[in-house]
Amino acid sequence: MKGLFGTFLTLAACVLLMDACSSAPAKKSDSSASEASAAAMQKEDDASEPDSPQYPQNLDVAHAAYLQAVNLEMRGAHDMADALMMQAYEADPGNRYLGFEVADRIAMRGDDSLALVYAQQANRLKGKKLARQYALLAHLYVKDGSADSARKYFNLGLDSSHYQDMALLYDYSLFLEIVKDKKELVRVYDLLLPQVNYMPSLFQRQFALLVEMNKDSALVDLLEAGYAANRDRAMLLQMVQILILQKRIAEARAIADTVMSSDEVAEKIIVGVMTAIAEKNRDSAHQFLKHKYYTDSVRTPILTNFLGHYEYIAMNLDSAKVHLKQAAEQLGSQPVYVANAYRALASIALSEDDKKSAVLYAEKADSASMGGEKPMLAMTYGYVGEYRKAYAMLDSLLAVWSKWNPPVGVDSASANEMRKQASRMHRQFRNAYARIYTFEASDIEKNASATDSMKSYAKEARERAELFWESLLLADSSDMGTRVYMAMNLERMGRYDESFALFELLLKQPESSGLDFPEIMNYYGYSLIDMNRSAADVDRGLALVQKALDKTGKAPAREAYLDSKAWGLYRKGLYKQAYDVMLLIDVKNMLEDxxxxxxxxxxxxALGMKAEATKSYKTLLKLNPNHPDAKAFFSGKKQ
Structure with a gap:
């Protein structure tokens, strides 16, 4: 008897402890609105329950059967335990707790329909209402296919547990997945995720839901909370990317300012923020990158590459060359970046009249891109005057691409895409051919010693270029880039009305067309100024040049635009203003111009600066011994 009495005391204590725990206040959750809704359902649930009928009770039998059932359950005699639990309930049929115990055991045997009947009956009884009882009803209604009832009891159960029952919360999320209630599912995951330390599978599901529902702000909040919980820097990167998409650049930059490590995540964050800043202000983007690179010491080959390109644009050429070379050497596994770095180095070399280096870098760019930079390489040969080599390369390439066809066996969609690519390549090579013709013609036109046959060849070269461009426009009349070259070439050929009509058409194109509007404005404006056909033409030309300057900032072309502006002021008789503008130009860059x-x-x-004019004209005669203006100046001086 002592052993049985001890067991009875232990079980009684457990029951009391269970009741005490279930009635203790739990941690308050953030789901106050949901709790209010659940409270309303609780009232409805209570109101729907009639007063419990008075059942005959045999408490002694009920207690004895219950205790024996628990004892047998602990020993593994489940069937006997189930039978005794049923006997206990039959002896005390008004006991809510026993009713749900029986329903739970029936459910575990797999008889869900019968379990639901017992659970519904038990739910009408008075007594302490436990979260696990509502959970059982919810699960049984799910299996019964009664979605509304299942939802009701899930919420009652969660409310009873003050949303601290993670198993029930997770089961509710599975139910919501089944019924496709995405809005409620997002709310439940918000409650569940912090409790499971933002478990990756749940986190990704919540992320996918928010993306699908276009809740970008909620995505940022989710990523911020996930990063705070486990310091997963991939989440930090995603957060920055979404902030950039939302145009919340200041917030994205604030995160980038905290990044100090030279790794791939830091690199992507900095590149993303830098690119977003550059959309509004390229100089600000450059300053941001400089700070991260020099002050915060965040340095990767790709950031070095970007820095070199920004320095090139800012005409900080010595530093640009160092960083572009360094990037090209370190980015061997990323040929696109390597080719771009060498392209920029080739351009710098050309601007410094370093023809040997320009060709070397252009060849390296073509090698890095596995032949993808052939048009640029041919153009470089043309820039440095190696015309025969440029033409030979283009002749070979045109022969290949003009007859190219997709390999046998390629599907039709892929074949069509390949043909488009081949057509683009063919167009690029023809365009390069035309431009090199104009380079050669320009060299001859500048040559004071050019013979008549050479001049005739220059004219023919420009006509051939014109034919190339006309054929390109026949294939694509929307190609405005080709029209730019045509307009410039027509002006050089003396076909001014045709040229200027093209320029007017180009100036009407939208900013998004990709055209270099400052270059177009300066070329057209200078042509109007230099021809000096009327005061109105000069005014129009000067206005265009000023617009080009306003758009240029500190770009390399600025000095040429300043020269155009000064010449416009000279044509208007504003000699002092013209001279002041010329003084803004760095003479070191104009020694061969x-x-x-x-x-x-x-x-x-015009200003009466005879000594200075004499020196300038002498320099001009060294460059062009037959220049008519210089000869006229010195002829007038002798008289």
Missing amino acids: AVYWEHIGAIQA
Whole structure:
């Protein structure tokens, strides 16, 4: 008897402890609105329950049967335990607790329909209402296919547990997946995720739901909470990317400012923020990158590459060359970046008249891109005057691409895409051919010693270029880039009305067309100024040049645009203003530019600066011994 009495006391204590725990206040959740809704359902549930009928009770039998059932359950005699639990309930049929115990055991045997009947009956009884009782009803209604009832009891159960029953909360989320209630599912995952430390599978499901529902702000909040919980830097990167998509650049930059490690995540964050800043202000993007690179010491080959390109644009050429070379050497596994770095180095070399280096870098760019930079390489040969080599390369390439066909066996969609790519390549090579013709023609036109046959060849070269471009426009009349080259070439050929009509058409194109509007404005504006057909033409030309300057900032072309502006002021008789503008130009960059010396000599002469004009015209004669303006100046001086 002592052993049985001890067991009875232990079980009684457990029951009391269970009741005490179930009635203790739980941690308050953030789901107050949901709790209010659940409370309303609780009232409805209570109101739907009639007063419990008075059942005959045999408490002694009920207690004895219950205790024996528990004892047998602990020993593994489940069937006997189930039978005794049923006997206990039959002896005390008004006991809510026993009713749900029986229902639970029937459910575990797999007889869900009978279990639901017992659970519904038990739910009408008075007594302490436990979260696990509501959970049982919810699960049984799910199996019964009664979605509304299942939802009701899930919420009652969660409310009873103050949303601290993670198993029930997770089961509710599975139910919501079944019924496809995405809005409620998002709310439940918000409650569940912090409790499971943002478990990856649940986190990704919540992320996918928010993306599907276009809840970008909620995505940022989710990523921020997930990163705070487990410091997963991939979440930090995603958060920055979404902030950028939302145009919340200041917030994205604030995160980037905290990044100090030179790894792939930091690199992607910085590149993303830098690119977003550059959309509004390229100089600000450059300053941001400089701070991260030099002050915060966040350095990767790709960031070095970007820094080199920004320095090139800002004309900080010495530093640009160092960083672009470094990037090209370190980015061997990323040929696109390597090719771009060498392209920029080739351009710098050309601007410095370093023809040997320009060709070397252009060849390296083509090698890195596995032949993808052939048009640029041919153009470089043309820039440095190696015309025969450029034409030979383009002749070979045109022969290949003009007859190219997709390999046998390629599906039709892929074949069509390949043909489009081949057509683009063919167009690029023809365009390069035309431009190199104009380079060669320009060299001959600048040559004071050019013979008549050479001049005739220059004219023919420009006509051939025109034919190339006309054929390109026949294939694609929307190609405005080709029209730019045509307009410039027509002007050089003396076909001014045709040229200017093209320029007017180009100026009407939208900013999004990709055209280099400052270059177009300066070329057209300078042509109007230099022809000097009327005061109105000069005014129009000067206005266009000023617009080009306003759009250019500190770009390399700025000095050429300043020269155009000064010449426009000279044409208007504003000699002092013209000279002041010429003084803004760095003479070191103009030592081989005959047009610059022609202009400054004329302006100095107009201002009565004879000594300065004499020096300028002497420099001009060294570049072009037969220049008519210089010869006229010295002829007048002798008289």
